[in-house]
Amino acid sequence: MSSSTAIESDLSLPRTLVALFLILVFVGLHPLSAAELYDGDMAGGGDFLRQLAYIAIFGGLLLSLRSAPSASLSMPKTLLALLVWCWASLAWAVDPGVAFRRITLTSIVVGCCFLSVSLLGRERFKRLLALTLAAVIVADLIAVVVHPNAIQGYDFLEEALVGNWRGLHIEKNAAGAIAGAATIIFFFTAVERAKVRWGYFSMLILAYFFLYKTQSKTSFGLVPAAILLGLGYRFLYRNAFVARVLAVTSAVIFAAGAAAFLRYLPEITSFVTDPEAFTGRGMIWSGLGAYIADNWELGSGYGSFWNISSGSLISAYTDQKWIEEFIYVGHNGYLDAVAQLGIVGFGLVLIALIVVPIGKALKCTNESHRARHTMAFSLVVFCALHNFQETSFLERDNPLFVLLCFSLALLSSQSRRKVAVATQHFRPAEQFRGSRL
Numbered sequence: 001m002s003s004s005t006a007i008e009s010d011l012s013l014p015r016t017l018v019a020l021f022l023i024l025v026f027v028g029l030h031p032l033s034a035a036e037l038y039d040g041d042m043a044g045g046g047d048f049l050r051q052l053a054y055i056a057i058f059g060g061l062l063l064s065l066r067s068a069p070s071a072s073l074s075m076p077k078t079l080l081a082l083l084v085w086c087w088a089s090l091a092w093a094v095d096p097g098v099a100f101r102r103i104t105l106t107s108i109v110v111g112c113c114f115l116s117v118s119l120l121g122r123e124r125f126k127r128l129l130a131l132t133l134a135a136v137i138v139a140d141l142i143a144v145v146v147h148p149n150a151i152q153g154y155d156f157l158e159e160a161l162v163g164n165w166r167g168l169h170i171e172k173n174a175a176g177a178i179a180g181a182a183t184i185i186f187f188f189t190a191v192e193r194a195k196v197r198w199g200y201f202s203m204l205i206l207a208y209f210f211l212y213k214t215q216s217k218t219s220f221g222l223v224p225a226a227i228l229l230g231l232g233y234r235f236l237y238r239n240a241f242v243a244r245v246l247a248v249t250s251a252v253i254f255a256a257g258a259a260a261f262l263r264y265l266p267e268i269t270s271f272v273t274d275p276e277a278f279t280g281r282g283m284i285w286s287g288l289g290a291y292i293a294d295n296w297e298l299g300s301g302y303g304s305f306w307n308i309s310s311g312s313l314i315s316a317y318t319d320q321k322w323i324e325e326f327i328y329v330g331h332n333g334y335l336d337a338v339a340q341l342g343i344v345g346f347g348l349v350l351i352a353l354i355v356v357p358i359g360k361a362l363k364c365t366n367e368s369h370r371a372r373h374t375m376a377f378s379l380v381v382f383c384a385l386h387n388f389q390e391t392s393f394l395e396r397d398n399p400l401f402v403l404l405c406f407s408l409a410l411l412s413s414q415s416r417r418k419v420a421v422a423t424q425h426f427r428p429a430e431q432f433r434g435s436r437l
Helices: 004-009 011-024 048-067 076-092 096-121 122-146 172-192 192-213 219-236 240-263 265-272 277-295 313-317 321-326 334-365 367-386 399-412 428-432
Strands: 074-075 424-426
Touching: 004 265, 004 321, 011 048, 011 122, 011 399, 048 096, 048 122, 074 096, 074 277, 074 399, 076 096, 076 334, 076 424, 096 122, 096 277, 096 399, 122 172, 122 367, 122 399, 172 192, 172 367, 172 399, 219 367, 277 313, 277 321, 334 367, 334 399, 367 399
Parallel strands: none
Antiparallel strands: 074 424
């Protein structure tokens, strides 16, 4: 048996587990249903079967480490610090029982993401991810043709949603986010792999068409921006001079934007809190802002703001019944982060999920390495921008949060035969290997 055949044989179990993990994330256990929209139920009870499935996959991936000497459960120190802060917040969480279940699931999902990349290796994992998303998009389009639930029916909160496509997914924004990320992945897979280029360009067209039919405006608008920024990173960011120009330009734009924000803060506040602004998000953000003003130091504790045993904490900060009864996230990942984790946790979210991964990508001066990082860089940009209108940061198995974790793992990884540098390692199989029980 050749060495390559032996490696492929060793990877058969982890590849199957990773494929199951991807399907569970992108489709769930209840396709064509909104059963997972509220994490199982509106009181934070969760979906036991879903939790059990993730635990089983995580356990299988951990056991797979025994046959992969160079693989490990490793992650950036900043992400580890963020998870530790989330766990620490149980000490002051408004609903520690729900918070414990949610941070446990989040930790398992994050672990699965990093194990997936480490066990398969960067390139094998990227191929499997692209193929799985291709299958999901095709299944979405078939579902639209054959099943009435794949198209949004009557919605008493917003009649304009009627007719929007959602495919196999829980609602049209979730479908749009998956289709948007798939479009980015198909584009850069086509750029990187000449042999299958036209196949993935065809999938790109199908994914973007499905995205358009979801009418998810946030994702639809951000996909071209993320791709263009990725191309700029790939082909323009080549030498120290260009790097300095881009860095200075970005700093100037950011400073000008911050100055304009402060200058026109009253007008911005008035616009955002307008009931018609951002399809009602302004009223949600207004309530979140009021809660943050009262609890900015520590927040409510991880997972203890929306859909907890007593309802949602937003109830005390809004007079809108539809927000109290039917809204399950703040539709802004940044506001949700500070509301739940306080100012320190918010800082860790920014550092671990945006600053560090983008910084790692920008530090890369090797052209071949930069080419391999481009897709992950674009996904980080897409997720960072997407969270201004939706919430995915630390949202357990939210597809965009999972893709963000995959991107962090891809940016942090070396080849499968090298051990990553400057990361935290945990190899449970080695702790007991050769020991007496």
